[in-house]
Amino acid sequence: MARKSNPPKARTLWAAGALIVAGAAFQASALVAGPPFAKATEDGKHLIVPAEQASLGTVYHALTGKDRQIFFESDAPLEDIKGQSNRVIGYAVAGTDGSLVAGEWHLPVESIRTGIELRDEHLAGKDWLDAKAHPNIIFQLDHTEDVVLKKETEAYRTYSVTLVGEFTIHGVTRPITIHNASVTYLNASERTRTIADGDLLAIRAKYSVHLSDYDVSHPVLGKKVADEIKINTVLYLTNAAAD
Numbered sequence: 001m002a003r004k005s006n007p008p009k010a011r012t013l014w015a016a017g018a019l020i021v022a023g024a025a026f027q028a029s030a031l032v033a034g035p036p037f038a039k040a041t042e043d044g045k046h047l048i049v050p051a052e053q054a055s056l057g058t059v060y061h062a063l064t065g066k067d068r069q070i071f072f073e074s075d076a077p078l079e080d081i082k083g084q085s086n087r088v089i090g091y092a093v094a095g096t097d098g099s100l101v102a103g104e105w106h107l108p109v110e111s112i113r114t115g116i117e118l119r120d121e122h123l124a125g126k127d128w129l130d131a132k133a134h135p136n137i138i139f140q141l142d143h144t145e146d147v148v149l150k151k152e153t154e155a156y157r158t159y160s161v162t163l164v165g166e167f168t169i170h171g172v173t174r175p176i177t178i179h180n181a182s183v184t185y186l187n188a189s190e191r192t193r194t195i196a197d198g199d200l201l202a203i204r205a206k207y208s209v210h211l212s213d214y215d216v217s218h219p220v221l222g223k224k225v226a227d228e229i230k231i232n233t234v235l236y237l238t239n240a241a242a243d
Contacts, residue, residue, distance in 0.1 A: 035173055038104045046242045049091050053102040057095045060201040060237035064089050069235055076226040087111035098159035103141035127218055138168040158184040169214035181205035198240030205233045
């Protein structure tokens, strides 16, 4: 018996439907996967620097767990919220003439403290940043621009730079450019050894992000919690080998 085949119109509709389904599946997969992120060491204290990035210059590892590294402010009509964390891990790769040629930093969402424990739980919950599905806020540095030497002494050099990279919140990644950041290289000395061994690197930057740009939505967004979040970052890093 001859096998029946679908009529041309049915085959066309079936193919179109398959393409739509395949396209939707590919898009969903791409959104979930995101860009490749550096992996943390087993103890969770550092990120493993990809070999191709480490070969570009001098590697500095973030000093975590000490001073405040991230401070943010939500200035909304109904409530002013401030938060902070000192649990950022990551690295930067320094090139020549004050430039940074690569870097990546992870901020654990559950490490953010606002002064109210219940609010911290809500912030990390599914209705907000959803720490279980997206445990880290991530900044990946691609390169620096507009590198200008601002001050130089025997002990240190400070540059004004523009940081160019990608910012990931709530599983959504977007390009970001941070102007007027400060990068300071400090030579190892008795004073710096009170902080850490090796030469130190300090990165300071102020910038803003909008939660709605990262698919964060809630009925009180823009009312009790501002959509625009102002962020102040102060990271200290060392070129001493990671422990």
